[in-house]
Amino acid sequence: xxxxxxxxxxxxxxxxxxxxxxxxxxxxxxxxxxxxxxxxxxxxxxxxxxxxxxxxxxxxxxxxxxxxxxxxxxxxxxxxxxxxxxxxxxxxxxxxxxxxxxxxxxxxxxxxxxxxxxxxxxxxxxxxxxxxxxxxxxxxxxxxxxxxxxxxxxxxxxxxxxxxxxxxxxxxxxxxxxxxxxxxxxxxxxxxxxxxxxxxxxxxxxxxxxxxxxxxxxxxxxxxxxxxxxxxxxxxxxxxxxxxxxxxxxxxxxxxxxxxxxxxxxxxxxxxxxxxxxxxxxxxxxxxxxxxxxxxxxxxxxxxx
Amino acid sequence: xxxxxxxxxxxxxxxxxxxxxxxxxxxxxxxxxxxxxxxxxxxxxxxxxxxxxxxxxxxxxxxxxxxxxxxxxxxxxxxxxxxxxxxxxxxxxxxxxxxxxxxxxxxxxxxxxxxxxxxxxxxxxxxxxxxxxxxxxxxxxxxxxxxxxxxxxxxxxxxxxxxxxxxxxxxxxxxxxxxxxxxxxxxxxxxxxxxxxxxxxxxxxxxxxxxxxxxxxxxxxxxxxxxxxxxxxxxxxxxxxxxxxxxxxxxxxxxxxx
Numbered sequence: 001x002x003x004x005x006x007x008x009x010x011x012x013x014x015x016x017x018x019x020x021x022x023x024x025x026x027x028x029x030x031x032x033x034x035x036x037x038x039x040x041x042x043x044x045x046x047x048x049x050x051x052x053x054x055x056x057x058x059x060x061x062x063x064x065x066x067x068x069x070x071x072x073x074x075x076x077x078x079x080x081x082x083x084x085x086x087x088x089x090x091x092x093x094x095x096x097x098x099x100x101x102x103x104x105x106x107x108x109x110x111x112x113x114x115x116x117x118x119x120x121x122x123x124x125x126x127x128x129x130x131x132x133x134x135x136x137x138x139x140x141x142x143x144x145x146x147x148x149x150x151x152x153x154x155x156x157x158x159x160x161x162x163x164x165x166x167x168x169x170x171x172x173x174x175x176x177x178x179x180x181x182x183x184x185x186x187x188x189x190x191x192x193x194x195x196x197x198x199x200x201x202x203x204x205x206x207x208x209x210x211x212x213x214x215x216x217x218x219x220x221x222x223x224x225x226x227x228x229x230x231x232x233x234x235x236x237x238x239x240x241x242x243x244x245x246x247x248x249x250x251x252x253x254x255x256x257x258x259x260x261x262x263x264x265x266x267x268x269x270x271x272x273x274x275x276x277x278x279x280x281x282x283x284x285x286x287x288x289x290x291x292x293x294x295x296x297x298x299x300x301x302x303x304x305x
Numbered sequence: 306x307x308x309x310x311x312x313x314x315x316x317x318x319x320x321x322x323x324x325x326x327x328x329x330x331x332x333x334x335x336x337x338x339x340x341x342x343x344x345x346x347x348x349x350x351x352x353x354x355x356x357x358x359x360x361x362x363x364x365x366x367x368x369x370x371x372x373x374x375x376x377x378x379x380x381x382x383x384x385x386x387x388x389x390x391x392x393x394x395x396x397x398x399x400x401x402x403x404x405x406x407x408x409x410x411x412x413x414x415x416x417x418x419x420x421x422x423x424x425x426x427x428x429x430x431x432x433x434x435x436x437x438x439x440x441x442x443x444x445x446x447x448x449x450x451x452x453x454x455x456x457x458x459x460x461x462x463x464x465x466x467x468x469x470x471x472x473x474x475x476x477x478x479x480x481x482x483x484x485x486x487x488x489x490x491x492x493x494x495x496x497x498x499x500x501x502x503x504x505x506x507x508x509x510x511x512x513x514x515x516x517x518x519x520x521x522x523x524x525x526x527x528x529x530x531x532x533x534x535x536x537x538x539x540x541x542x543x544x545x546x547x548x549x550x551x552x553x554x555x556x557x558x559x560x561x562x563x
Contacts, residue, residue: 016563054406056562082310082408092403096327105326108319109407111311153403
């Protein structure tokens with residue numbers, strides 16, 4: 001089972017206009033019951049790609065194919081949406097309905113029988129820890145509660161696939177950890193997930209595989225730990241100085257100067273410690289490298305907007 | 306698995322049901338005006354102006370006006386619902402984006418909405434008839450069939466309003482639609498005075514306008530007279546709804562799915 005492919009994206013492109021190509025010939029595969037993460041700066045094409053998976057955005061039809069559980073979104077939109085839970089980037093709850101009715105009406109779109117739906121809504125509100133809010137209006141909910149409600153809504157029809165577009169952006173650490181726990185639980189139950197995020201710790205915590213994209217193209221793809229191992233040195237020394245050029249160093253560590261920091265990368269912590277000795281405590285920070293270092297190395301440090 | 310999702314009728318019903326729930330959620334503020342509107346209209350124009358006017362088409366003026374008023378509120382509710390209402394749901398609240406992430410299409414969404422608005426039009430016509438009956442202004446039992454006209458009249462205005470909304474970029478543009486199209490219809494469609502009183506060239510225009518046919522159908526049903534004109538009006542309602550319905554749904558879909 002774990003080796004079947006749930007999502008297959010093959011040379012898919014999306015151009016909104018001749019000048020604006022959001023996604024360019026992108027390919028990847030997601031195995032069943034795995035969490036696949038899409039990382040990339042704002043405007044990299046992550047959301048466009050996510051929307052193409054359920055035909056909310058129309059892919060360029062001259063080349064490229066998408067298969068969701070064996071179906072093409074452009075032809076079998078309804079069958080795909082029936083088994084896919086969608087958590088969009090923007091909150092789009094029904095502000096004219098209370099919490100319970102948001103789920104009840106949504107359940108009717110799936111044709112869930114009334115009695116089963118009632119039980120399901122109770123379960124999901126408990127699962128997402130929203131039980132006390134069932135009669136509240138959407139506008140009375142905090143950002144974290146809205147997000148949890150949107151995830152609950154996506155789970156109404158017991159989806160085989162979950163599409164999560166920045167599910168935890170703007171939430172406090174407690175809510176993020178709660179959502180991660182729930183997502184890990186769902187993965188264990190066999191739900192396949194595609195997730196976009198700007199949080200490297202989120203990607204590292206819950207994704208089995210990652211794709212880093214930039215300007216609509218694939219930059220790197222692989223298992224998170226492996227990406228770090230293969231694409232960045234093991235340790236980083238950060239020195240807070242805007243005048244790093246003045247510091248002379250002839251050793252083997254890779255050197256990088258940003259606006260207000262001088263960075264050294266090396267697989268040898270001892271090498272970096274040697275450099276650090278030449279600075280006062282508090283001026284430097286020696287740590288293990290992480291996914292964010294890989295991300296910044298591959299997509300660059302300048303703003304993308 | 307291909308056919309696991311609900312069929313077309315269920316999908317349309319689910320959208321219709323969403324709107325009914327929202328409407329019923331504010332029952333007092335939503336269900337009172339349909340009864341007050343015809344009352345105010347009748348008192349405002351009928352009681353004041355009515356006494357000084359001669360009978361029209363063999364009826365007292367107030368009776369003539371009363372029959373015209375039945376579908377007016379159906380027109381207005383449809384025009385508001387599918388301009389401001391649709392625009393707010395689409396652009397501000399993003400409700401539609403949420404809805405079409407479930408197993409319904411953008412087409413289902415808008416057709417379901419048209420059906421709801423038509424239903425609302427039938428309810429508004431019913432409310433008008435209730436008020437008229439209190440004043441003894443429902444001349445024949447067949448007049449109650451105007452509920453059906455309310456349904457189709459609201460359907461026509463739902464379709465043309467969606468069509469207009471599909472072009473609108475900012476919500477203020479709707480002011481033009483109401484000032485230049487919807488409001489003049491009150492005076493050009495045989496509601497407050499017969500179109501026969503208008504100059505010939507204006508009369509030709511009135512027969513091209515949707516409300517004229519809805520009002521004519523109410524008057525024909527009430528009097529129990531059916532002639533070629535009646536069937537032409539039915540044909541007009543069907544064609545008008547069909548053309549603007551198809552165009553409106555297609556163009557709006559492009560704003561949701563692109």
